[in-house]
Amino acid sequence: LGNYSSATKFFLLGFPGTKELHHILFATFLLLYSVTVLGNMLIIIVVHADKRLQSPMYFFLGHLSVLEILITSVAVPYMLQGLLRQTQIISLSACCVQLYLYLSLGSSELILLGVMAVDRYVAVCNPLRYNVIMSSYTCTWMVTVSWVVGFLFQIWPVYATFQLTFCKTNLLDHFYCDLGQLFKLSCENTLFTELILFLMAVFIIVGSMILTIISYTYIISTILKIPSASGRRKAFSTCASHFTYVVIGYGSCLFLYVKPKQTQAAEYNRVVSLLVLVVEPFLNPFIFTLRNDKFIEAFRDGVKRSCQLLKH
Numbered sequence: 001l002g003n004y005s006s007a008t009k010f011f012l013l014g015f016p017g018t019k020e021l022h023h024i025l026f027a028t029f030l031l032l033y034s035v036t037v038l039g040n041m042l043i044i045i046v047v048h049a050d051k052r053l054q055s056p057m058y059f060f061l062g063h064l065s066v067l068e069i070l071i072t073s074v075a076v077p078y079m080l081q082g083l084l085r086q087t088q089i090i091s092l093s094a095c096c097v098q099l100y101l102y103l104s105l106g107s108s109e110l111i112l113l114g115v116m117a118v119d120r121y122v123a124v125c126n127p128l129r130y131n132v133i134m135s136s137y138t139c140t141w142m143v144t145v146s147w148v149v150g151f152l153f154q155i156w157p158v159y160a161t162f163q164l165t166f167c168k169t170n171l172l173d174h175f176y177c178d179l180g181q182l183f184k185l186s187c188e189n190t191l192f193t194e195l196i197l198f199l200m201a202v203f204i205i206v207g208s209m210i211l212t213i214i215s216y217t218y219i220i221s222t223i224l225k226i227p228s229a230s231g232r233r234k235a236f237s238t239c240a241s242h243f244t245y246v247v248i249g250y251g252s253c254l255f256l257y258v259k260p261k262q263t264q265a266a267e268y269n270r271v272v273s274l275l276v277l278v279v280e281p282f283l284n285p286f287i288f289t290l291r292n293d294k295f296i297e298a299f300r301d302g303v304k305r306s307c308q309l310l311k312h
Helices: 019-049 056-085 092-125 127-133 136-153 155-161 179-185 191-224 229-257 266-289 293-311
Strands: 009-012 088-091
Touching: 009 092, 019 056, 019 266, 019 293, 056 088, 056 092, 056 136, 056 266, 088 092, 092 127, 092 136, 092 155, 092 179, 092 191, 092 229, 136 155, 155 179, 155 191, 179 191, 191 229, 229 266, 266 293
Parallel strands: none
Antiparallel strands: 009 088
């Protein structure tokens, strides 16, 4: 590429290693992706079909599952294709769309996690007024805000990124269009853009995290005041799955985006990106359902009904 010409396509380097290693990675990631899609689809279907799960907590969980399917589908199928072909080429426009969808869906998910923390706060700290406060109108409004803000918030970062001239090389050291690696390819000064993106990441990630921390501070304080041990266990069990997911989600996002300099080592970015795009969505169905007796009961009843219909 010349000094003043910008790349119109990128070669994604993906994962280092031999062809055999790539085949092992392909089989592993394909299995994880398949379980992720099926598991999250199962949550959506069961929550929608069973009247016992028509509550705010499961309403939010259904939307979280939709986001997980979309987030992992933004990059993983393309990554699997690259592992098979050994070379992965993506056009500038496709790279722009992929980055926008990934950042927007990720932002929506973080906001939704904050909303779910508020829901758990109301359930534990104001149980008598829970149905009044968390009405269907309020829940719909909160979910809509999560989706809309997430998609509107990322318009400028993606626009600013693709106004840069990528003239150093068109080899992108990642398995998807990563923001930090794109900055490395630019021959312009990106410090101002990176600073603005850092502040925006702080606003979304740290903002929703603070909301979650405040909610859980009140939740833990209320749980500790419950006199019976069984009561404390029951109250904590309603929050444990969400809290586990929050720790994984916020931890990986803080590592990736809340730093003034985005262009850190590709190896670290790859590992943490796999946590966000592959491991997190894969764990979601297990974290939220394995210890949830109400969901398991609804799932069993659904299977029984399906078997009876098949017999007839």
